[in-house]
Amino acid sequence: MPFVKRDATGAVAALFRERAADATEYLTPDHPAVRGFAAAAPAEPAARARLLDSDLEMIRVYEDLIDVLMEKRLVVLTDFPPAAQGKLVRHKRLRDSLQAIGEVIASEDDGIL
Numbered sequence: 001m002p003f004v005k006r007d008a009t010g011a012v013a014a015l016f017r018e019r020a021a022d023a024t025e026y027l028t029p030d031h032p033a034v035r036g037f038a039a040a041a042p043a044e045p046a047a048r049a050r051l052l053d054s055d056l057e058m059i060r061v062y063e064d065l066i067d068v069l070m071e072k073r074l075v076v077l078t079d080f081p082p083a084a085q086g087k088l089v090r091h092k093r094l095r096d097s098l099q100a101i102g103e104v105i106a107s108e109d110d111g112i113l
Contacts, residue, residue, distance in 0.1 A: 002015040002016060002017070002026070002027060002029060002034055003015070003016040003017075003018065003019050003020060003023040003024065003025065003026050003027075004016070004023055004025050004026075004027050004033070004034065004037075005020070005022050005023040006025070011033075011037075012027075012033045012034065012036070012037040013037075015034065015037065015038070063091070063092075063095075066088065077089070
């Protein structure tokens with residue numbers, strides 16, 4: 001990807017994953033014409049919101065995966081680059097502190113933490 005279809009002025013009008021009858025020209029994904037077309041494409045706000053929600057859910061999955069790998073000693077914290085180590089430690093401490101506070105003040109499981 002991407003094969004491009006051009007309009008009458010020569011501007012990129014559409015991108016295709018595979019060659020099509022009216023899209024036989026291949027451009028690299030970082031080609032200025034492809035980047036310009038992608039940047040100008042209107043983004044559906046609802047789709048962006050769903051993607052953000054999915055990203056946030058996946059972050060928790062990745063956290064849990066890292067915890068499991070570390071518990072099984074398949075990965076150790078020092079396997080990660082120093083910047084990642086710091087982020088993992090800070091995030092773990094923050095989550096742990098919020099969870100402790102949540103247990104004290106929550107009268108029922110509201111699923112926030």
